[in-house]
Amino acid sequence: MTVHITRHGDASDGGTDAVGGRLSRVDGPAKITGAARYAVEQHLQGLAYAVLVESTIAAGKVQSIDATEARAAPGVLLVLTPDNAMPLKTASDWFGNTPPDVPYCPLARDIIFSGQHVAAVVAETFEQAVAAAALVKVAYDETPAIVDLNDPKAGDGIPIDAMTKEWGDASAAFTAAPVRICSAYTTPREYQVPMEPHGLIAAWQGDRLTVWEPSQWLDGMARTYAEWFAIPFENVRLVAPYVGGGFGSKALALSHGAIAASAAKMLGRPVKLVMTRPQTFTGYGGRASTRQTLALGADAEGRIQSIVHRGVNETSMDGMWVEPLGSTTAIMYAAPNFSSRQNVVRVNTVTPGAMRAPGENPSAFGIESAIDELAYEVGIDPLEIRLRNYAEQDPHTRKAWSTRQLREAFAAGAERFGWSKRTAAPRSMRDGNHLVGWGVAAGTYPVRRAYGEAMVRILADGSVEVESSSIDMGQGTYTILAQTAAETLGVPVEQVSVKLGDSHFARAGVTGGSRLAGVMTGAVFKAAGQALDELIGLALSDPRSPFETLQANTLSVRGGRIASPRGEGPELSIAELMSKLGRDSIEAKGDTMPANSTLEERYKNYTTIAMALPHTEGDYSRYSWCAHFVEVRVDEDFGTVRVSRVVSAMDCGRLYNPKLAESQWKGGIIMGIGQALLEEGIVDRRHGRIVNNNLGDYLVPTNADIPDIEVISVGIPDLHSSALGGKGAGEVGIVGVAPAIANAVFHATGKRVRDLPITLEKLI
Amino acid sequence: MRNFSYLRATSTEAARRAAALPGAMLLAGGTTLIDLAKCGVAEPDTLVDISHLKGLDRIEIDEHGATIGALARMSHVADNAEIKSRFPAISEALWQAASAQLRNMATIGGNLMQRTRCPYFRDPSNFSACNKRQPDSGCAAIGGVTRGHAVLGTSEACIAMYPGDLATALVAFDATVHLDERQMPVDAFFLLPGTTPQREHPLEPGEMITAISLPASAAARRSTYLKVRDRQSYEFAAASAAVGLELEADGRTIRDLRVALGGVATKPWRARAVEDALKGKVLEEETVRQASRLAVEGAVDHGANHYKIELAPRVVARAILKMGEAA
Ligand SMILES: Cc1cc2nc3c(=O)[nH]c(=O)nc-3n(C[C@H](O)[C@H](O)[C@H](O)COP(=O)(O)OP(=O)(O)OC[C@H]3O[C@@H](n4cnc5c(N)ncnc54)[C@H](O)[C@@H]3O)c2cc1C
C-alpha cells in the first residue's frame, strides 16, 4: 500500500491540477530518490529463496530428475519436482471459462519448449538456491522440435475462423485491378523486457495467501491464485504498489507464481522467486513472430479496389495465442472488396503473449508497408494515397467512427514535418555518406472499455483519499486519478492522496488494452461525485451545519472551500465543515456498472475480461489514431539506419494529462524504433532456443538512438469512448512506427525491407 | 554453494604471488570477471583484488610516447587531453566502448583481457560444447547463430570474435604490453585460437599486466577509431577500424599508414596488407577502396556473419578517407 501526496509540478507544467492539466507524475520523486519500494523488495521474516531449473531441450520428456545432490547441498529446504509438487487445480482462462476439474502442475514432465520450468530449489539464501539448482540433474528423452514458423515441419497451421473478415469479392477484384502489388512481411519474436523482471514473494497465513508481485491485473491474478489453490477469492491478497513496466507481460499469474506459492505453503515460510533476465525470455511469452501476405489491387489513381490478406502467427504446443493480424488491415482504408484470414502455427515455444498493441502493431507493419509500395507502383505521394483511400466510416462494421481525426493528424504532422518538401524518387535526398529518407505511416488502436470501481474518502482534515486495486506501471494512474478527484471535489490536488496496487482496495480490471485511464477516471469521477453529494447533503440538512438554515438546493466547492453557489451565507473549508458535522470521514465506493448488476457479474467484471465492452458496440466504432512522419539517415556504405526526426500527430480524444499522454506516445515511438531496427529474438535452430536472451544481446534503443520526437495532439473529446472523453493512449503510439521507418528506408535507399528488424546486413 | 576466497592484495608483488596459485584470478574493475562468474563461466577459487593498488593507474605522456598503467580506468584514459591529441584513436576506441557506467569501473588491463561475447561460451548450462571453455568439448557456435562471430583468424576449434575496441587501436600503433618481468608487442599478447582456443594470451600463472606503452608517431597523432554497429551506442562492433595516417609533405602521398580491424577477427587484427598496398601511393578514394579489400584476405564466413566480409573493408576505407580529409 502506498500513499502519494500529490504536488504541483514546476512552472513549465502550466500549473493546472485539474483533468487536462500537465501535472508531473506524483510518484516521480519516490522513484527517482529510491524511496519507492517495489513488490519483491518487501522484507519478510524467515524469507526463503526459490530458483528455477529449466529445460535445456525444446521438445521431449523428462526421463528422470536426480536431486540427491541438490537436496544435500547447504541451506536447501526443498527441491520441488513434478513428483513432490502440491496438487493444484487448473485455473480458468482470462475470459473466466472454467476448465474441467483437472489437476495443474506448474513443473513440466512433457517438454514443449526450451526454458520450461522442470524443477525449483528453495534454500535459506539466494546464493545457496542458485548453487543447488545447478546440482539438479535432469535426464531427457529428446524429440525433434519445430523451432519456428519457417520450420519445414511447421506446416500451414490451424485456421482461426473467428479472425476471418470478408466483404465483396476480393480475389476477383484483385485480378481485375489495373495496378497490383503482392508482398510478404514478417516480424520476429519480440520481448517486452520491462526493467523490473517478473517475480514474487508468496506468504501464507493458514489458508490466506498474500502475494507481492508486479502485476497489471491484481484482481485477475488473485482469481488465478485462488483457483489454483482452491481457496476463496477473498483469501488472496495481491500487492504491487509500483510496477516497473509491463508492456502486456504482467497481466496474468504465471507458472513461476504457482511454484513460489506452492513452496511457501509446503515450507510454511514466505518464499521469494525472481526470474533472471534470461528466464524472462522463456518464463512467459513475448510478441509472437508473424508472417503476412498482402495483395492490393487499385485503379490507376491509386484507389484501392481490393485487399487480400493472409496472416500467420506462431503459438505454443499447448496454448492458443492469436495475434490478430487483420485488425488494422480491415479498418485503415476504404476497400470495397476485402478478405483477411489467419492461421496459427504450433511451434516449440512458450505461449506468446500480449506486447504493446498486440495485433494492431504487426498488422500495421503489413498494411502500412503495402500501401507505401502501392503508392510507388501508382506513382503518387505516399501521403496522398492514404488520403485518397480515407475510410469515412468503419469499412468492416459500416458504423460511423465515434471520432476519427486521422485526416487532421496527417495534415498537422505533414505541416510540422515539412512533408511538402519531399522529393518523390528513392535515393533522391542525400547528405554526404547518408542517404536520407522520409516515410509516413498511420496507426490505430481500439478503445477498449470496461466498468470500473473506486473508493473516495473525504477525511476530517479536508484531505481526500482515493483507493483502487488498479496499478501504476509508469503510465500515470496515481497522477490522473488525483487530478480527477481534485477536479470533481473542487479541492487542490495536493490535498488528494491516491492508494493503488492492493487487491483488497476497490476492485479494478486489467491494466491492458489502453483502457485503464478511461475506465478509472470514470470510476473516480463517479465515486468522488457521490462523496461530494453526501457531503453537500449533510451540509444542507445536518442541524450542526452552518448551511442548514440557508435553504439552498446545493453548495459548491472550490479550492477546498465550500459555499453556496452565489456566495451568500458562510464559507468554510472542508475540514471546518467536517468538524462541525462531527465526521471523521465521508466515503463513497462508486462504480460504473449498470445499477442492477449482480455480485457474480461484478466479480466477473473485475477478474475476467469477459464483460469488456466491444469497441464497436452500439452505433459507433471507436479507435485512437495516429500518423507518424519519420526521417532516416542510412549510411550507404555500412547499411546502418538512424532515425533523425519523428513527428507524430495523435488522436486519443481528450487528454486527461497531456504531459503523461505525450510520454506514453514517445515511449511507444521509441519502442517502435527498437522494433524497426533492433529487436529480434534469435533462435538457434538446432536447439530451438533463444540465444540472445539478455540485455547485452537483445538490443533495445539507447538514448543515442532516439532523436527529438515531436508529438502533436489532434484529438477532440469523444464521449462515446469514455466518461470524460478520452480514448486509449498507451499503445497506439507504437502502431505504425516500424512501417514508417521501413518506408523511409525505402525512400532513402530504394530497398524495400519486409522483414523486421532492418539490420545493417539487409542494406549493404 | 560455490565458495571462493577474496584477497585484497597489499602490493603488486603480493598480488602476483597470490594469483599464481591454482584457481586464483585477478580482480580489477570486475565488469568482465563478475559477469562471467554469474554466467558460470569463470569459477575462481580465489579473487585477488588489485583494484586499489597504488601507482598502477598512472598515465604518463611525453614526446616519445605514452605509458598507461594497467589500473587506469577506461573513462580516465578516454578523457586524458594528451591521449586525445597524440592518440585520438585510443580515446575514441575507449569512449565508444561499453557504457559510461562500465567505463568508470573498468580498467585498461581488464579491458585487454575481456573475453569473447560468443553466446555459447557464455551459457554453459545450455551448451556444453565449447572448446574455449572446455578443451575438446566441441564448438556449439559452428552451425548455430553466428552473426557476431569472426571471419578472420578462425580455426575449426573456435570462431569466437575478440570484442574489445581498445586493443584494436593498440595493435595499429605497435603498443607494448608490460608484464611484471617482461614485455611483448600487443600483437603477440593475443593468440590465435588454433587448436587451443582456451589459451588466449601467452601469460604464465601469476603474470600480471602492469602497463601498456605506445610509441609516439605522426600516424598515431592523425588517427581515428571508426566503430560500426546497428545500435548507436552500447553495442560491440559489427566491424571497426583503427586507422592512423601520415602524408608526405605534398599532402597527398601516403608516407605511413596503420590499419587494424575490430569486430571481425579472433584477435585484434592488424591489416598490414592494406598498409603495404597504400604506402607511397597518392591518397585517392578509388585506390583506398581497392586496397581496403585486402583487409579481409583469407576471410571465412559462417553464414550469418558473411556481411562482415563486405562491411569491414568499407569501414577501413571510410576511416582512411576521413583521415585524409582531416589535414
Ligand atoms: C554490457 C557490456 C558491454 C561492453 N561493451 C564493450 C565494448 O563495446 N567494447 C569494449 O572494448 N569492451 C566492452 N565491454 C567490456 C569492458 O570493457 C570490460 O569488461 C572491461 O574493460 C574489463 O575491465 P575490468 O577492469 O572490469 O576487468 P575485470 O573484470 O576485473 O577483469 C577481467 C579479466 O582480466 C583479468 N585482469 C584484470 N586486470 C588484470 C591485470 N592487470 N593483469 C592481468 N589480468 C588482469 C581478470 O583476472 C579477468 O580475467 C563491455 C562489457 C559489458 C559488461
Ligand code: SF4
Ligand atoms: S566459437 Fe569458440 S567460444 Fe564460441 S562456442 Fe565455439 S569454441 Fe566456444
